[in-house]
Amino acid sequence: MPISRDEFEEGETRDTIKSRVKNLLQNNSDKAYTVNEIVDHIFGREPINIRSFDEFLKFILRNFIISEVLNELTKEGRVESKAVHTREGVKIYYAWRK
Numbered sequence: 001m002p003i004s005r006d007e008f009e010e011g012e013t014r015d016t017i018k019s020r021v022k023n024l025l026q027n028n029s030d031k032a033y034t035v036n037e038i039v040d041h042i043f044g045r046e047p048i049n050i051r052s053f054d055e056f057l058k059f060i061l062r063n064f065i066i067s068e069v070l071n072e073l074t075k076e077g078r079v080e081s082k083a084v085h086t087r088e089g090v091k092i093y094y095a096w097r098k
Helices: 005-010 014-027 035-043 053-075
Strands: 079-086 089-096
Touching: 014 035, 014 053, 014 089, 035 053, 035 089, 053 079
Parallel strands: none
Antiparallel strands: 079 089
16 A cells, blocks of 8 residues: 655655664664664564564564664674673674774
């Protein structure tokens, strides 16, 4: 279903999301984040309703977008990632490269 131009203008581009991720990591260079933590920060923490396909799809897409942005920033040499052993198992963390 088409949306209005106003709705389109209110949307976010990938570049906007990339700049928000960049700002989060750059302004908190003393911390490292998982993809899920970055998603929560950028899009807000929302409970996952696995009974709703639309909500589940939104969750997957947000994680994919943030992962792709982090891959771009890593390739650009701005972000570094490391596998860290935690109580819950191994998690990948991302931090602004110093």
